[in-house]
Amino acid sequence: MSIPDTAVEPVTYMAGAAAPTTGKKLRAAMNSSPFYMLLILIVLVGFFSYVSPNFATTFNVRNVFLDASTLMILAIGMTYVMISGGFDLSIGSVLVFSGVLAAKTMEWIGTDNAMTVGAGLLAALVGGLAWGLFNGFCISRLRVSALITTLGSMGSALGLSYLLTGGSDVRTVPNTLIKISTGSFFNVPYLVIITVVFTIIGMVWLHMTRFGRHTYIVGSNPEAARRAGINVGNHQMRLYALSGLLAGVAAMLSLGRFATTTLEGHGNDPLDAITAVVLGGTSLVGGSGTIIGTVIGVFIPAVLSNGFIIMGIAPFWQMVVIGFVVIAAVYADQIKRSRRAA
Amino acid sequence: MRQDMGASGVRQGNAPILEARGIVKHFGHVQALQGVDFEAHAGEITAMIGDNGAGKSTLVKILSGVFKPTSGTIFVNGREVSFSSPADAHAQGLETVYQDLSVAxxxxxxxxxxxxxxxxxxxxxxxxxxxxxxxxxxxxxxxxxxxxxxxxxxxxxxxxxxxxxxxxxxxxxxxxxAKSVVFMDEPTAALGVLQTARTLELIRRIRDTGVAIVLISHNMRDVLEVADVVEVLRLGRRIARYKNDGTTSVQDLVGAMTGALDPVAEEFAA
Structure with a gap:
């Protein structure tokens, strides 16, 4: 309690009434975690471009973006869920499950045109939504912790995927989908364009709408949200549904890119997404975070890993480095919070 | 000055903006409220005091729509209302400031x-x-x-x-x-001396805007400093109602709260 602090405050001091100056906003932005992470990203990109002529090439940049796109879609949903104070460990398995549903649906239809892909997309979205609603139901209605719920559905969704496929990947992906996934517009792959569109929508929706505002409030103080008449349970349902839906979208992108259901390929996705979200400055306890931060958080590991490969360093170093960086980022967030609370 | 509880028209004839009659609340076998009456008037600070377990929080939660009473009636502006959620109370212009800061x-x-x-x-x-x-x-x-x-x-x-x-x-x-009533549950409990003084000043300014304020507090000095009327609860009943006109002392309030003045209070217990 800082009594003197209040004592020296003149009663008529109304600086807050003045419009925020650009300088003030800029200073606030420069004090944020995403800004520091952006500096780190810029330094990394600068460093790799300087030491290797193969880094800043169209081909390589395109690769980095393509590699990051699926994770970016998942990380958007994770950002929403984590700002609300939750977790979603199931997204990797839900991605696989949705991919299997889509592939099986398209295989069953047997044609190879836009309609087939549309049906596949629908199947993927329904699969993702169903898991999201299931997670949301267990967390908001049955009050099972998010960690346990999504850990459970992570196992179940993958198990069901194995049962549906008999344990081997479905490789009958229609050419139409592969063409969409490998195509590009002025040398920018469609996959990247789709990811950018989703990212921008995610950004605008989070920062400018009531849904986004409620997400922050629920994460910041669920009890206050309840008292203010916000239906916290319903909001959580929607957030996990969103996370599941985005896993369905990511499933289609992955299916198109790799032309297979990649049953074994997504075990690390949830942890990679959480890493990206945390690196981007979203608080582990909820209440604060940004999509732009998550974008930076997705690219730091991606650039690091790509740069190491190009320099001939074992890419496993990326895992080592990022592991420590994440711990440091969370530590910095905690210090910032305790200083504010004091 | 202690007021007669029998007649409700003692207050210069103006009707209370919020009135509760015979509120009873059971939690299982526990009778938290045993027929409480309560009233709050526009432009007045009504303090609600009582020892722990007297039923203050339960009554406020009922009046603000968090709990449903087992029996009894609530009137807002003379009209009977029934709240099944805080949102219903909000719709009637009743707001609550919680002890533990409901802010994000x-x-x-x-x-x-x-x-x-x-x-x-x-x-x-x-x-x-x-x-x-x-x-x-x-x-x-x-x-x-x-x-x-x-x-x-x-x-x-x-x-x-x-x-x-x-x-x-x-x-x-x-x-x-708030269009009619603001409940404040221990608004100064977490504050230092100067912040408390400023908060009480703020509460007075709000009173002057014409809403009714219901102040729940353990701090008798705060209560006597700002309240216009003090209602004392004990063991789930309203035991006394004081007009804070300078003649009421902390001893009076504590006496009523703890039951030291029981012989006088008997007449209200019936």
Whole structure:
């Protein structure tokens, strides 16, 4: 309690009434975690471009973006869920499950045109939504912790995927989908364009709408949200549904890119997404975070890993480095919070 | 001055804005409230005091729509009402300021003022859920100015404000929305001496805007400093009602709360 602090405050001091100056906003932005992470990203990109002529090439940049796109879609949903104070460990398995549903649906239809892909997309979205609603139901209605719920559905969704496929990947992906996934517009792959569109929508929706505002409030103080008449349970349902839906979208992108259901390929996705979200400055306890931060958080590991490969360093170093960086980022967030609370 | 509880028309004839009659609340076998009467008038601060377990919190929770009474009736502006949720109470113009600051620390003062009641932009953008941050900010600044609450910054999260300022935001929010009654549950419990003084000053200014304030407090000095009327609860009943006209002492209140004045209180227990 800082009594003197209040004592020296003149009663008529109304600086807050003045419009925020650009300088003030800029200073606030420069004090944020995403800004520091952006500096780190810029330094990394600068460093790799300087030491290797193969880094800043169209081909390589395109690769980095393509590699990051699926994770970016998942990380958007994770950002929403984590700002609300939750977790979603199931997204990797839900991605696989949705991919299997889509592939099986398209295989069953047997044609190879836009309609087939549309049906596949629908199947993927329904699969993702169903898991999201299931997670949301267990967390908001049955009050099972998010960690346990999504850990459970992570196992179940993958198990069901194995049962549906008999344990081997479905490789009958229609050419139409592969063409969409490998195509590009002025040398920018469609996959990247789709990811950018989703990212921008995610950004605008989070920062400018009531849904986004409620997400922050629920994460910041669920009890206050309840008292203010916000239906916290319903909001959580929607957030996990969103996370599941985005896993369905990511499933289609992955299916198109790799032309297979990649049953074994997504075990690390949830942890990679959480890493990206945390690196981007979203608080582990909820209440604060940004999509732009998550974008930076997705690219730091991606650039690091790509740069190491190009320099001939074992890419496993990326895992080592990022592991420590994440711990440091969370530590910095905690210090910032305790200083504010004091 | 102690008032006669038998006749309800003693208060210069003006009807209470909020009135509760014979409120009973059971929790299983526990009778938390055994037929409490309560009233609050516009432009007055009514303090509700009582020892732990006297039923203050239960009564406030019933009056603000959190609990449903087992029996008894509530009137707002003379009309009988029944609340099944806090939202019902909000709709009647009743707001509550909680002891443990119902604010979102990570959000700006304006976002907190409009928490759960965000203003949307007009037209299509509004239908899509887009927020009208400019209007919300302007209305918040106006509300703070009206109540002479000064905040360092309207942009930063309120976690950077002092405890007293955060409480001011919570109180201003309830005022912005309250049309008839504001319940304040121990609003100064977490505050230091100077912050308490400023909060009490704020409560007086709010009283002067014409709403009824129901102040729940353990602090007899605070109560005697700001309250116009003091209602004393004990063991689930209203035991006394004092008009705070300078003749009431802390000893009177404590006596009524603890039952030391029981012989006098007998007549109200019936």
């Amino acid at each position: 620390q990570d959000l700006s003062p304006a976002a907190n003022m409009f928490m759960g009641r965000e203003k949307k932009l007009p037209g299509l953008l509004g239908k899509l859920g887009f927020l009208d941050n400019v209007t919300m900010r302007r209305d918040s600044v106006a509300a703070f100015e009206r109540l002479k609450v000064s905040l360092k910054d309207m942009e930063t999260p309120i976690s950077s404000l002092s405890g007293g300022q955060r409480q001011s935001v919570a109180i201003c929010r309830s005022i912005m929305w």
